[in-house]
Amino acid sequence: MATEDARYRQSSQYQLWSFSPTRLAAMRDKTNAAARARIAERLSSLPALSNNTSAPTSSANTPNADGSSTPALPEFLTPPEEAQLVTFFTSELLRAGDHAEMSDDIKATAAAFFRRFYVTNSIMTYPPQEMLFVALFFGCKAEGTFVSIAEFGKTFDREHPEDILAGEFLLCQGLRFAIDVKHPFRALRGATMELATLPDIDRNRLAAAEHRAREVLRFSPLITDAYFHYTPSQIMLAALSLADRGLTERLMTQTFHHVAPPPDNSGADTPASSGPDGPAPATKRGPPRGSEDKAQIIGPHIRDQVLGTIEACRNLLARELPERREHWSDRAVLKAQVTPLRKKLSKCRDPDRWNLVELQRVRREQAAKRADSEEADPAPPGAAAANNTAAGDGTVFGDALAPREVKRRRVLDDPFGGPL
Amino acid sequence: MSRKAPPGARGAGASTSNGTTSSAPALPTISTEDMCPVCKTIRYLNKDMEFLINPECYHSMCSNCVNRLFNDGPNQCPYAGCNRTLRRKGFRSAFFGDLAVEREVDIRRRVAAVFNQAEDDFETLRDYNNYLQMVEDLTFDLVSGGEAQRRTAEATLGRWEAEHKAEIERNRKAGREADEQSRRRLAAERDAARQRRVEALQEAEEEKRERVRNREAELDNLALGDAGAGAGGAQRVQLKRRGQAAANRAVEAAVHTAVAAAADVGRLSIRGLKEKKKAPAPEGPYDPFAGLDFVPGRYKLHTGLGHPGIDKYKDDPAHITGGYSFDEYTARAMFEAFAGLGVFIEDEMEAGIGLSAGEVATMSAGIAAVGDRMELD
Numbered sequence: 001m002a003t004e005d006a007r008y009r010q011s012s013q014y015q016l017w018s019f020s021p022t023r024l025a026a027m028r029d030k031t032n033a034a035a036r037a038r039i040a041e042r043l044s045s046l047p048a049l050s051n052n053t054s055a056p057t058s059s060a061n062t063p064n065a066d067g068s069s070t071p072a073l074p075e076f077l078t079p080p081e082e083a084q085l086v087t088f089f090t091s092e093l094l095r096a097g098d099h100a101e102m103s104d105d106i107k108a109t110a111a112a113f114f115r116r117f118y119v120t121n122s123i124m125t126y127p128p129q130e131m132l133f134v135a136l137f138f139g140c141k142a143e144g145t146f147v148s149i150a151e152f153g154k155t156f157d158r159e160h161p162e163d164i165l166a167g168e169f170l171l172c173q174g175l176r177f178a179i180d181v182k183h184p185f186r187a188l189r190g191a192t193m194e195l196a197t198l199p200d201i202d203r204n205r206l207a208a209a210e211h212r213a214r215e216v217l218r219f220s221p222l223i224t225d226a227y228f229h230y231t232p233s234q235i236m237l238a239a240l241s242l243a244d245r246g247l248t249e250r251l252m253t254q255t256f257h258h259v260a261p262p263p264d265n266s267g268a269d270t271p272a273s274s275g276p277d278g279p280a281p282a283t284k285r286g287p288p289r290g291s292e293d294k295a296q297i298i299g300p301h302i303r304d305q306v307l308g309t310i311e312a313c314r315n316l317l318a319r320e321l322p323e324r325r326e327h328w329s330d331r332a333v334l335k336a337q338v339t340p341l342r343k344k345l346s347k348c349r350d351p352d353r354w355n356l357v358e359l360q361r362v363r364r365e366q367a368a369k370r371a372d373s374e375e376a377d378p379a380p381p382g383a384a385a386a387n388n389t390a391a392g393d394g395t396v397f398g399d400a401l402a403p404r405e406v407k408r409r410r411v412l413d414d415p416f417g418g419p420l
Numbered sequence: 421m422s423r424k425a426p427p428g429a430r431g432a433g434a435s436t437s438n439g440t441t442s443s444a445p446a447l448p449t450i451s452t453e454d455m456c457p458v459c460k461t462i463r464y465l466n467k468d469m470e471f472l473i474n475p476e477c478y479h480s481m482c483s484n485c486v487n488r489l490f491n492d493g494p495n496q497c498p499y500a501g502c503n504r505t506l507r508r509k510g511f512r513s514a515f516f517g518d519l520a521v522e523r524e525v526d527i528r529r530r531v532a533a534v535f536n537q538a539e540d541d542f543e544t545l546r547d548y549n550n551y552l553q554m555v556e557d558l559t560f561d562l563v564s565g566g567e568a569q570r571r572t573a574e575a576t577l578g579r580w581e582a583e584h585k586a587e588i589e590r591n592r593k594a595g596r597e598a599d600e601q602s603r604r605r606l607a608a609e610r611d612a613a614r615q616r617r618v619e620a621l622q623e624a625e626e627e628k629r630e631r632v633r634n635r636e637a638e639l640d641n642l643a644l645g646d647a648g649a650g651a652g653g654a655q656r657v658q659l660k661r662r663g664q665a666a667a668n669r670a671v672e673a674a675v676h677t678a679v680a681a682a683a684d685v686g687r688l689s690i691r692g693l694k695e696k697k698k699a700p701a702p703e704g705p706y707d708p709f710a711g712l713d714f715v716p717g718r719y720k721l722h723t724g725l726g727h728p729g730i731d732k733y734k735d736d737p738a739h740i741t742g743g744y745s746f747d748e749y750t751a752r753a754m755f756e757a758f759a760g761l762g763v764f765i766e767d768e769m770e771a772g773i774g775l776s777a778g779e780v781a782t783m784s785a786g787i788a789a790v791g792d793r794m795e796l797d
Contacts, residue, residue, distance in 0.1 A: 002761075003717045004716060004718060004755060004758050005717075005761070005762045006712060007712055007714075009760075010712070014765075018765045018769060020766040020770045022770070182756070186752065186753045187757040189753045189757075190752075191757045193750060193753060194757065196726070196727070228765075229766060231761065233758055233760050233761045255718055255758070255761075297717045305762075
């Protein structure tokens with residue numbers, strides 16, 4: 001196993017946040033099902049509120065007095081619908097990042113956070129419009145750019161920056177505290193550097209390809225599930241092959257050169273000029289020293305496998321090329337695809353979790369209440385949860401030995417018998 | 421009803437406990453200027469008057485009265501209304517000034533002698549705590565409970581004593597042994613300390629004598645004529661000697677501990693298997709990267725790698741003054757370009773090519789568990 005791969009396998013991105021497509025779909029289904037069950041339960045426990053969802057405030061409202069008896073449960077979002085909404089809100093997130101003129105890394109990190117969060121949390125449970133800003137703000141911090149919350153709120157015209165802070169810990173939990181996201185941007189630089197050392201590569205062609213690939217990287221992998229299914233280097237190569245397939249293949253043959261490298265087919269299907277204008281540099285790799293190990297790392301077999309993976313990734317990215325940026329903010333598309341889903345979402349969202357500030361307050365109170373009784377099980381936030389903690393406190397020292405009356409200290413009762 | 425005032429009823433010191441004499445008579449207290457409540461002798465007349473109590477009823481009286489009343493065998497307590505029969509043997513002088521405290525201490529001692537289980541006798545800490553709670557409740561009943569409560573507590577105590585006789589005896593013996601051991605240890609330590617002191621004293625004495633001898637030798641040398649050499653030599657000798665004593669001690673101590681360690685090893689070698697398990701093969705130096713190899717496998721780090729994007733920083737004082745190495749950047753970029761190229765997530769997460777199947781299973785279980793938790797909490 002190549003040392004680079006071993007090192008990548010140590011990352012939290014690989015260990016916690018890499019899934020095969022089937023597993024990811026299964027997780028999303030599970031999340032969706034769980035959210036459905038819980039929200040249905042909550043909605044039926046708040047009968048008067050379930051059709052009173054016009055305001056985004058949650059259960060704190062007084063119940064309606066019009067006495068409408070438990071209406072039928074709303075129609076829930078299906079997993080594909082949820083995925084589409086997440087994609088839409090990801091594009092919104094990227095747009096917000098552009099608006100705030102954030103760096104590529106921040107936007108990418110925030111987008112990855114956002115998508116990761118909504119793998120194990122349903123979009124019906126927590127408000128995506130809020131979590132989007134939370135992810136952006138937290139992404140800033142994760143990438144080492146520490147903007148003040150007031151400033152950040154001002155950028156987006158939010159008069160209550162506390163809303164953003166309220167979701168921060170929630171987001172961290174959803175990310176399973178894996179804050180480091182590996183991006184393909186620097187990898188693209190590395191690939192360019194490597195390619196630039198080759199003798200027969202036109203600099204202009206390389207620069208154009210890099211520019212295009214970077215554009216792809218800024219959008220396509222973020223809005224698809226590429227970060228879950230592929231490693232940064234694979235994503236980078238896929239983007240590069242979208243920009244200039246010849247360069248990618250050149251790099252691949254250059255890298256996996258072990259036994260009998262196939263004939264050089266650089267630029268076979270790209271119209272770009274491939275004039276041999278560079279003098280032959282001395283940095284060309286020497287002939288490989290044959291060994292089993294080398295074949296495992298840079299042999300033709302693994303090259304084919306990598307090429308297959310890159311091709312799959314490329315197909316994934318090709319679905320959301322940067323030109324689709326406008327697609328997601330196009331009025332007609334919004335009206336046709338997104339607005340109905342958002343309407344549906346507003347009907348089936350979780351009444352207890354929708355308001356992040358309120359949720360955080362309730363959770364803090366609960367945490368304070370059960371600070372010393374560990375066995376108190378996580379109960380749903382709300383009035384019912386507060387009651388079972390007091391009972392738990394009494395039994396810290398075990399159950400009572402025997403029912404006793406309250407002790408009274410009777411010192412003045414003469415224990416020695418009658419008076420003199 | 422004629423009643424004798426309790427001994428402390430008058431005088432300044434009595435005001436603490438006798439505030440409500442009329443409703444409930446306070447405990448008799450002993451004060452230095454007391455008068456015997458039985459014979460009305462006051463200390464003025466009998467300088468070495470001593471007050472005794474009997475734990476039966478804790479009524480105090482002077483030793484003369486005790487001798488007078490109880491020398492001829494058991495008799496009734498002379499206090500009015502107290503119908504206890506007391507014996508001469510039971511009298512003793514009180515340790516505490518406040519007889520209520522005296523009584524409580526006596527009761528506690530009695531209870532502790534019966535309920536003498538140690539924490540090791542219980543399976544869980546909670547059981548032990550429950551037991552302690554029970555004992556404390558019982559004690560409280562005995563000390564300040566009503567008549568009925570006291571009687572039930574007494575009964576409980578008696579029953580327990582009867583039921584657990586052997587156990588109590590065993591625990592008592594164990595407690596005595598522990599006491600004995602600690603006493604012996606203390607004594608040994610004290611002995612060792614004394615020994616050390618004596619040795620130090622002897623050493624000091626020796627040193628003094630040595631100094632005197634040196635001085636004499638020095639004077640002799642002076643008398644003979646070669647002053648400087650003699651004095652310096654003596655000084656040096658003395659310093660050396662002093663160092664020698666300390667060094668000798670250190671060596672001795674080292675030998676001693678070595679012997680002790682050897683003895684330890686010899687003793688523990690009976691349980692040799694355990695010993696062996698504790699010390700596996702030497703681990704070698706600590707590797708913070710847990711065996712990760714940093715030599716690139718797929719690419720070679722060429723010198724002179726560059727990128728138009730970083731060229732402009734190469735002359736930027738803000739970057740070069742701080743000692744920023746652009747090789748670091750290129751190395752990292754190259755690493756990221758090739759890291760994970762051979763990681764096929766789809767295959768590995770499904771079948772586990774890079775990982776063993778067990779690892780994959782546990783990982784997915786963990787993921788599922790966390791997913792559940794997140795949904796539920």
